[in-house]
Amino acid sequence: MSRSVVIGSGAREHALAWALSRSGDVIVTPGNPGIAAHGFTCVDAPATELDADLFVVGPEEPLVGGLADRLRAQGKVVVGPGSDGAQLEGSKAYMKEFLAAAGVPSAHYGAFRDEALAIAFLETMQAPYVIKTDGLAAGKGVLVTDDFDEARRDVEDKLRGVVFAGAGSTVVIEEGLKGEECSLTVLCDGTKAVALAAAQDFKRVGDADEGPNTGGMGAYAPMLRVDAVLEDELMGMIIAPTLRELTTRGIDFRGVLYAGIMLTPDGPKLLEYNVRFGDPETEVLAPLYGSALFDLLYGVGAGALTTTPSTSDFAVTVVLASHGYPASARHGDLIHGLGTDGQLAQHREGVTVFHAGTRRDADGRFVTAGGRVLAVTGVGSSMALARNRAYDAAALVTFEGRVMRRDIALAVI
Numbered sequence: 348m349s350r351s352v353v354i355g356s357g358a359r360e361h362a363l364a365w366a367l368s369r370s371g372d373v374i375v376t377p378g379n380p381g382i383a384a385h386g387f388t389c390v391d392a393p394a395t396e397l398d399a400d401l402f403v404v405g406p407e408e409p410l411v412g413g414l415a416d417r418l419r420a421q422g423k424v425v426v427g428p429g430s431d432g433a434q435l436e437g438s439k440a441y442m443k444e445f446l447a448a449a450g451v452p453s454a455h456y457g458a459f460r461d462e463a464l465a466i467a468f469l470e471t472m473q474a475p476y477v478i479k480t481d482g483l484a485a486g487k488g489v490l491v492t493d494d495f496d497e498a499r500r501d502v503e504d505k506l507r508g509v510v511f512a513g514a515g516s517t518v519v520i521e522e523g524l525k526g527e528e529c530s531l532t533v534l535c536d537g538t539k540a541v542a543l544a545a546a547q548d549f550k551r552v553g554d555a556d557e558g559p560n561t562g563g564m565g566a567y568a569p570m571l572r573v574d575a576v577l578e579d580e581l582m583g584m585i586i587a588p589t590l591r592e593l594t595t596r597g598i599d600f601r602g603v604l605y606a607g608i609m610l611t612p613d614g615p616k617l618l619e620y621n622v623r624f625g626d627p628e629t630e631v632l633a634p635l636y637g638s639a640l641f642d643l644l645y646g647v648g649a650g651a652l653t654t655t656p657s658t659s660d661f662a663v664t665v666v667l668a669s670h671g672y673p674a675s676a677r678h679g680d681l682i683h684g685l686g687t688d689g690q691l692a693q694h695r696e697g698v699t700v701f702h703a704g705t706r707r708d709a710d711g712r713f714v715t716a717g718g719r720v721l722a723v724t725g726v727g728s729s730m731a732l733a734r735n736r737a738y739d740a741a742a743l744v745t746f747e748g749r750v751m752r753r754d755i756a757l758a759v760i
Contacts, residue, residue, distance in 0.1 A: 355405025381702020670748020
């Protein structure tokens, strides 16, 4: 029986552990109380001190910091690029330069450290304005606005270190692309690449894409618009030149390329690359592939990807967030509707609850402990069934000030 180590502490890692457990034992480091309650072993130990057949690095920070390099130096099979490949997410300025060199279509942009030059460039752009902090900001360092004054203030705040100071002192200003966005999760073994089902993520906090950007309020997969023909086009014009450029730069990329793509009237354009599984996209993808995920990911880490991913089901994830999210999430609210195992107290077929930000109080009850608290995923033979299961289950889980979008996958039903 196989053993996998999943590194991370959120709903993404919970979903990966859930799927990998279909093929063997799973250890999560450090995990969270909801993952532990679900029956997975959580340990507070460095991944380099653990032994397993497969290591899957969830968050971006340890990848940028070289964790995959250190594990591979120990002879481990790892899903996650080294620190060189992780720069595709670690620096947005680097990513944009990389895309230009690779010939990957993306938005017109400028990268700046000087405030006056940045504002002068911003004045040449048209709304919507897209302002990104260069480094890592947990998916929250992007402002998209039609208001020039708001965009200018955001540029000033980011360059002055008022917000996201730890993400560096460079901003990237991009043209705002219009169209339908899709998330393509691509598994790469250094030379070959295969795509999982395309997903659609809902980043704004409110229904109808109102309110500020978040880490993601829900997702669904597969995205019906991305049929086999369009997937081949995306792989050919975005992923293939990326792999060629990685090879040209001597980067052995064994991990996940998460491509955020805008399907514009002028054709697909890449918005961003992440170098790990997305969140909440993983919460819809992992249940769709289940027991097949171990072989897929082992092939990635071993540089011998041979399995072709396939699924016939549909999945919808609804994120339940804390009061005040994303500006100032409140912690400590009692969560109703969960059993001692962290799953629904009232069992529902085809539903799994993944824990993002929870803890146990002194009485052993689950309380909120993060911005995004839970990801409730429904799986079914149709999108309508998956959506109904997700929302019926989400209605059973309540806490004071709960924030939840009610339009996830609604437009495709």
